[in-house]
Amino acid sequence: MRLTPIRRQVLDALYATHRPMSAYDLIDRLAPHEGDKRPAPITVYRALDFLLDNGFVHKLESRNAFIACPFRHAPGDLVVFMICEQCGGVDEACSDELRGALTHLAQIQGFSPRANILELAGRCAHCAGPTETAAQSTPSS
Numbered sequence: 001m002r003l004t005p006i007r008r009q010v011l012d013a014l015y016a017t018h019r020p021m022s023a024y025d026l027i028d029r030l031a032p033h034e035g036d037k038r039p040a041p042i043t044v045y046r047a048l049d050f051l052l053d054n055g056f057v058h059k060l061e062s063r064n065a066f067i068a069c070p071f072r073h074a075p076g077d078l079v080v081f082m083i084c085e086q087c088g089g090v091d092e093a094c095s096d097e098l099r100g101a102l103t104h105l106a107q108i109q110g111f112s113p114r115a116n117i118l119e120l121a122g123r124c125a126h127c128a129g130p131t132e133t134a135a136q137s138t139p140s141s
């Protein structure tokens with residue numbers, strides 16, 4: 001699929017980081033130097049809408065931020081984001097089991113989900129591991 005330059009730039013900026021970025025973070029990233037021509041927010045939002053619709057990026061509703069997707073999902077795939085509150089890193093995972101359970105739950109309630117995205121807040125393996133080990137092994141003398 002062909003991407004216009006602004007869509008390509010926005011996608012590249014998102015791929016360059018594992019952190020979710022807001023539209024304004026992206027504008028700063030696209031015009032990092034003083035005097036750079038800054039894209040208008042509406043331009044960036046339109047590029048993001050296109051990338052969202054075509055599965056290149058996801059939106060983290062809780063943060064009003066966007067993150068590049070490394071997977072090629074089928075339409076309606078359930079996506080689970082694990083958001084680390086310590087380092088700000090985001091891991092993406094998929095689960096067919098969970099999707100089946102959620103679809104069933106929504107059907108019982110007669111609910112039509114707009115997006116199949118779950119967000120878990122907490123601490124990533126990287127932050128949880130070394131920090132606690134270090135704390136336990138710190139000499140008390």
Ligand SMILES: [Zn+2]
Binds near residue numbers: 092
């Ligand atoms: Zn994804």
Ligand SMILES: [Zn+2]
Binds near residue numbers: 085086088124127128
């Ligand atoms: Zn972390």
